[in-house]
Amino acid sequence: MQPEYLEIxxxxxxxxxxxxxxALSVSALTGKPVRIYNVRGGLRKPGAxxxxxALLRILGSCTEAHIQCRYGDTDIFFAPKRQLRPFRDRFDLSNLAKGSAPGSVPLILQTVLVPLSRAGxxxxxxxxxxxxxxxSPTYEYFENVALKAFEELGVYAWPSLTAAGYSPAGGGEVSLEIEPSQLNGFDFREPGALKSIHAWIVTSELPEHVRKRGVExxxxxxxRDGLDIKIRALKPHASSPGAAVTIGAYMDAGYGGGQSLxxxxxxxxxxVEEAYEDFLEYLDSGCGVDRYLADHLVLPACLCHEPAVFTTARITSTLLTVAWVVKQFMPVRLTVHGKENESGEIRVEV
Known part of the structure; x- marks a missing residue:
């Protein structure tokens, strides 16, 4: 007989x-089994x-979980059997579902970062x-914006890119080493002074003039806007052509950026112009973090056992959804102040 479980x-x-x-992250952290039904039910293509x-494989291995789910299923059952332990393995996402679109490695790594930081x-x-x-976040956003923000929370991880993987071919490879960490409370309400702006212009298997035009x-x-941006032009190995631009700002008390493919x-x-406009939304907002980072800060804010607060350039439906999911598992005093698609403040009190 299966144990009691939450239904999401x-x-x-x-x-x-x-x-x-x-849901999978909080389930692995709390040990509470969960059934997710109508998986991706709000999308044109529902199902796992x-x-x-990939998350089921990583978090399931770390918790010896009982799992019921295959590719395309609209139900996921995940029941951890033990506390989180470290994960040390490598695998190719394309082997999980033949012929599927390439899964996002940075998105997966950003999701398992907090659970694995608690693995001891x-x-x-x-x-x-x-x-x-x-x-999904670009690799450069994950490495240079997201992970920098998580360091402020006490989470330390070191990524390395062996090859880039673009849609639809995939084929990129990233390794991430995650240290056991103790989460800190944080205050990203007022970003303070701008410390520096960095940009990464990435091209693979494309003529040199493409990257040069992007830099120019x-x-x-x-x-035009009086900004000092430190630009790096990168040419990672890849099995297919591709390009991406990521721009990130480091503030006294905040991180954010923009990107485009x-x-x-x-x-x-x-x-370049799309990434720049995306970046300016954050820079001009006067908020602590951008809309991409905000939903990934909700879970650590609820786990640190210290006050945590941040402002974001845009309250997205993703942020509101993540906050709702966490509340199903944990008795937290989590409040989102503001309306969807506007700037706002997220606060967790202890």
């Missing part, structure tokens, strides 16, 4: 992958995808898949 409606709120990612299967010993995760794919366009935009027929200048 996968079509709630954002109705996509954030429900699965949050490669990212979900060092974890090393190596994944092959997409490193620069739609609806960003330099002109920065000059290239594709066939899209000028490199447009990729």
């Amino acid at each position: 409606d996968g079509s709630h709120g954002e109705g996509g992958g954030s429900i699965v990612r949050a 995808n490669v990212v979900d299967l 010993r060092i974890s090393t995760v190596t994944l092959k898949g997409g490193t620069h794919v739609p609806y 366009r960003l330099e002109r935009l920065a000059h 290239g594709h066939r027929g899209k000028p490199m200048e447009q990729v």
